Amino acid sequence: MKNVPPKSKAQQIGDLKKKVAEYPTTHRSDLNNFGILGCISFIVALAINSPSSVNFAEGGFGHFLGSLLIVQLILFVFYKDIKRYKPVYYSDRKMMILLAILVVGTLIMNRFFSYFLAAVQRGSDLSGDAFMYGIPIAAGAMLITLIFDFHLAISFSFVMSLISGIWMQSPHFAVYTFVGSLTAAFAVLRCRRRSTLVRAGLYVCAANLLTVAIILLLKGQFLSEQALASVLFSLFSGLCVIAIVTSVLPIIEYSFQLRTDISLVELLDHDQELLRMLMLNAPGTYHHSVIVGNLAEAAAEAIGVNPLMARVTAYYHDIGKAKMPEYFVENLAGAVNKHEKLTPHMSSIILISHVKEGLELARQYKLPKPVLDVIQQHHGTSLMTYFYQKALEQAGGTPPNHEEFRYPGPRPQTRIAALVMMADAVEAATRSLAEATPARIEALVEKIINNIFLDGQIDECELTLKDLSKIKDSFIHVLLSIFHRRIQYPDVDMRQFAGRQEAPRTDRDRGTQTNGSSGKESAKIC
Numbered sequence: 001m002k003n004v005p006p007k008s009k010a011q012q013i014g015d016l017k018k019k020v021a022e023y024p025t026t027h028r029s030d031l032n033n034f035g036i037l038g039c040i041s042f043i044v045a046l047a048i049n050s051p052s053s054v055n056f057a058e059g060g061f062g063h064f065l066g067s068l069l070i071v072q073l074i075l076f077v078f079y080k081d082i083k084r085y086k087p088v089y090y091s092d093r094k095m096m097i098l099l100a101i102l103v104v105g106t107l108i109m110n111r112f113f114s115y116f117l118a119a120v121q122r123g124s125d126l127s128g129d130a131f132m133y134g135i136p137i138a139a140g141a142m143l144i145t146l147i148f149d150f151h152l153a154i155s156f157s158f159v160m161s162l163i164s165g166i167w168m169q170s171p172h173f174a175v176y177t178f179v180g181s182l183t184a185a186f187a188v189l190r191c192r193r194r195s196t197l198v199r200a201g202l203y204v205c206a207a208n209l210l211t212v213a214i215i216l217l218l219k220g221q222f223l224s225e226q227a228l229a230s231v232l233f234s235l236f237s238g239l240c241v242i243a244i245v246t247s248v249l250p251i252i253e254y255s256f257q258l259r260t261d262i263s264l265v266e267l268l269d270h271d272q273e274l275l276r277m278l279m280l281n282a283p284g285t286y287h288h289s290v291i292v293g294n295l296a297e298a299a300a301e302a303i304g305v306n307p308l309m310a311r312v313t314a315y316y317h318d319i320g321k322a323k324m325p326e327y328f329v330e331n332l333a334g335a336v337n338k339h340e341k342l343t344p345h346m347s348s349i350i351l352i353s354h355v356k357e358g359l360e361l362a363r364q365y366k367l368p369k370p371v372l373d374v375i376q377q378h379h380g381t382s383l384m385t386y387f388y389q390k391a392l393e394q395a396g397g398t399p400p401n402h403e404e405f406r407y408p409g410p411r412p413q414t415r416i417a418a419l420v421m422m423a424d425a426v427e428a429a430t431r432s433l434a435e436a437t438p439a440r441i442e443a444l445v446e447k448i449i450n451n452i453f454l455d456g457q458i459d460e461c462e463l464t465l466k467d468l469s470k471i472k473d474s475f476i477h478v479l480l481s482i483f484h485r486r487i488q489y490p491d492v493d494m495r496q497f498a499g500r501q502e503a504p505r506t507d508r509d510r511g512t513q514t515n516g517s518s519g520k521e522s523a524k525i526c
């Protein structure tokens with residue numbers, strides 16, 4: 001190891017000066033963000049300071065500056081948290097703008113609520129600060145969970161509770177806000193229906209009620225005249241959370257072209273025009289997509305990505321096949337294979353076209369971006385082995401250019417796109433199994449995923465080897481439940497029961513499932 005001579009003081013000062021001089025160019029985006037953060041902090045400080053409290057003539061300037069600096073500090077920590085732990089949102093300008101709007105919007109909206117509630121309290125001749133429990137500040141955390149994720153909602157709740165505590169100059173209100181916001185975030189953790197929002201709001205009511213009761217006990221006001229008002233205001237807050245979230249969420253979804261889990265579920269509805277078209281035009285592809293959806297959802301759950309998004313993208317990944325269904329093997333159902341009359345090169349062009357057609361349909365029906373990405377990336381740059389092999393045989397010795405038999409890509413860029421690619425390949429391959437025994441299924445899944453990996457198709461997404469192992473296990477589990485063994489029932493001649501009063505009337509009476517068409521019947525083991 002080389003001994004590096006220690007730098008002199010002059011050299012150290014020179015290095016420091018150089019770093020300071022270079023900072024504006026090397027950290028341009030950080031400086032821009034600090035500027036935006038400063039503006040946001042200023043608006044928030046204005047929102048949490050009433051005009052009367054910012055009386056500059058009576059030293060209110062110091063109060064305003066103090067709250068501005070504290071808000072800036074809190075938001076700076078929040079910004080650092082997002083930058084470090086949520087790079088997906090940090091790199092997405094649209095999402096960062098939305099987050100800033102939600103931070104500022106939550107506080108401004110609640111400022112108006114505080115004016116209204118304070119007026120109500122004054123109208124009822126009640127003194128004190130009971131009105132503040134009616135402020136529906138938990139709506140912000142609920143929206144953050146629905147639009148972003150739970151981790152961000154926790155950080156957001158923390159930020160909001162600190163700022164609210166400064167706003168009301170009450171540590172009790174900070175605790176009240178934190179408990180309400182966390183409850184709101186928890187209550188919509190797996191929210192897939194709009195009706196769940198009502199239940200979540202009721203949970204917020206219960207949490208608010210409990211927190212207010214504890215605060216009243218703490219302040220020795222449990223039996224005071226303020227207690228009833230505080231309880232009523234806290235219930236009002238929960239109900240307002242329901243009203244705000246149900247009305248604001250669709251506006252945000254529409255304006256920012258976002259899909260929350262609630263609207264994703266709507267895409268799984270079989271009455272969706274595109275899904276119906278696939279079901280009617282290409283029933284084989286539709287069935288294939290449903291199985292791919294099952295596989296992708298289970299694997300997504302195993303590796304910690306959004307399982308609902310995985311299912312939705314899988315349902316639509318082959319939507320382009322609805323345009324020319326007869327050229328895809330799953331829709332042939334015994335009909336003549338049209339590729340027999342085509343050259344392998346022409347067949348490969350038709351196969352590639354289902355990606356382009358799918359993208360066009362997805363854009364026409366305004367499907368979300370992750371669905372478009374999966375449609376475009378689900379074959380990556382993989383080789384159409386069947387047609388390449390056919391071309392190789394026809395070429396008579398000269399191997400054709402394999403690039404002409406590859407999909408144009410790009411390769412999967414997200415974990416969901418990679419999941420759908422693997423689920424797609426595995427589902428198609430298992431159809432070719434003459435006898436789907438557990439050993440064969442396991443070997444096939446292993447082989448398909450290894451081939452995809454070795455071909456470099458998942459090099460551009462963030463899947464780890466550990467993820468791949470989990471994906472294989474979940475695929476095998478789902479496929480084994482699809483291809484589970486069946487036991488054979490003995491032949492029973494139903495004519496022997498004819499005319500007998502005690503003869504069983506229906507399948508259910510016998511506790512078995514039959515297809516009613518042949519004597520040979522099967523029933524599920526489990």
Ligand SMILES: [Fe+2]
Nearest residue numbers: 317318378379
């Ligand atoms: Fe496809």
Ligand SMILES: [Fe+2]
Nearest residue numbers: 288317318424
């Ligand atoms: Fe497919």
